[in-house]
Amino acid sequence: MSENAVQYYRSAFERLDKQAVLPWFADERESAIRQLEETGFPTIRQENWKYTDVRPIIKRQFNPDQTGTRPGSDELAEVRFENLDCYELVFVNGQLSPSGDRKFPQGVVIDSLAASGDRHAEVLNRHLGRYSGKNEGAFPALNTAFFRDGALLILPDNMKLDKPVCLIYFSTDSDSRIASHPHNLIVLGKNASAAVIEYYVGKGENDYLTNTVTEVITDDASHLTHYKIQQEGKKGFHIGNLVTRQEKDSRIDSHSISLGGRLVRNDIVANLAAEGSGIRLNGLYLASGRQHVDNHTLVNHLKPHTWSDEIYRGVMNDHGRAVFNGKVIVHKNAQQSDAQQSNANLLLSDNAEADTKPELEIYADDVKCSHGATVGKLDEGMMFYLRTRGIDEETARSFLIYAFAEDVINKIDISPVKERLESLIIGRLPEAEKIREFSE
């Protein structure tokens, strides 16, 4: 099946107009599709994909060259975060959607990669596809070969962005099996800081694929707060790769919230490439119905005095299934590094499932590392306590599930984003209305 799919993508690639977007990148695209031909798509025989079978994606032969229709303005209004003052780019099925009002601060690049890439060729040459390209697996290779657009964010040294950047990736309803492959590049100069929200959202009842790549480079002492909110449609497939490379004393706070989609895989590869750099990885995933959500994180402690602090939580209901794999590698000379990781999974039904695997590889001898992973049901002692106070069983359950998820949501400090997420999470609880009343 994989061979057929590879042939399918090769012929689609032949039809692709490689000169339309970043023509100088065409060779890189060609070598990415060749890489895909060599390796094929992953199978469950590969350790990294043991619990996530991507055959439903590869057998569907998504169309990388379909653009679909534009969403209506009320559809977009619904998607936007209420009361969020931000710099916004909207991508529809992977391509920038023109919008009238775009005032960005002087010296900052917040633009479409396709439209502005040639003007910033020097930065792109240095970074594009260097961290998550053809060698990082079939899906990043597919993205490299096919991406038509994405966001380009370049912050000069010392620039502190006053408002968050909100990137909305909207997949419209279409029966032509659209695949979008957004490719984003975020480059923070020395001592710069920014908050970036990537919001993937899909509507409708049809199959589609989002295969996204985001590359992040943070120079000395810069600070990026990154949000990825995945709320694909019921039949959406989502594969996401976030790869970061951090210079001295830079910091990233990553929030990855996975709510939608039928088959979802989020990969984060964090490279702590210079002393004093650190990353906080904060994650929440919900899976109900027959949703499958897989989160893989890899933190490379490459230099001394680097730190990572990871907390992922998941709530699975019905036949929902989750996979968590958190790998931390403390390389040989990364002395006095500090790596903390925890993953907790809450199973709400007998048919829900979670496979969690923390992996620590430590090649340095003077480090502080800890990890823990749990899979469990709601605590009966807590349930009984709440019920003895007069709170009915469903409401008590909702209280406890919400509290479990809230721990992650509380770390989000952009209020409109936090409120949207709270509302979305509450909406999935058995006694939504009662909880809404108390969370206000």
Place this chain on the structure above:
Amino acid sequence: MLTIKNLHVTVEDKEILNGLDLEVKPGEVHAIMGPNGSGKSTLANVLAGRDDYEITEGNIEYLGKDLTEMPPEVRACEGIFLAFQYPVEIPGVNNSYMLKAALNAIRSYRGESSLDAVEFLNLIREKMKLINIREDLLNRSVNEGFSGGEKKRNEIFQMAVLEPKLAILDETDSGLDIDALKTVAEGVNSLRSSDRAIIIVTHYQRLLNFIIPDQVHVLSNGRIVKSGDRDLALQLEDKGYEWLSGEADAA
């Protein structure tokens, strides 16, 4: 108010209560005493509706209703309150939200309207004074990071807000220093009334110095072996539970 007849309860196939009888009338305070493992806490939990305790024989009647099949939240709505021996920590669930949800659930069961935020705040301010509990504890997660004394005080505070008809205090005195014990006892005494009954489950009689019971029962091997007035508690302190084992065997 509460009539327990020939109650047999097993926990994980082990019989903990075997043939317990108890009659509690409105306005009364009963103390249930007994050595460790005599079944005191089991009785408290069975009354509150813990479902891993199986009633194999006998019955419990409360205000004319059969309690044995009633879910815990319905019992609470009917006016039963258990102050836990080990109050559960619930991270992420705000103490006062929880209490507001509880109070309004009970009010709605009784056909009363829900309290709004202001009414609720006024009520808890009033009860806070009564129980002498710090306001910041109310805005934290339920019992999370509370000291032993704070947890017990929080239980009594909840009781004051929910105003049960039958309150069961399970080892409320354990882990309290003498000052905390006095405050908790004052709180409980302030809630004594002619239409409210209280069952105090305790190993030691010292709490009974501050909350004077109408009746004292001694539980041994899953049944009540002796009942009397508060002098019985004093005798027990003097002579120890060993004193009664002999009498129980004779009976």
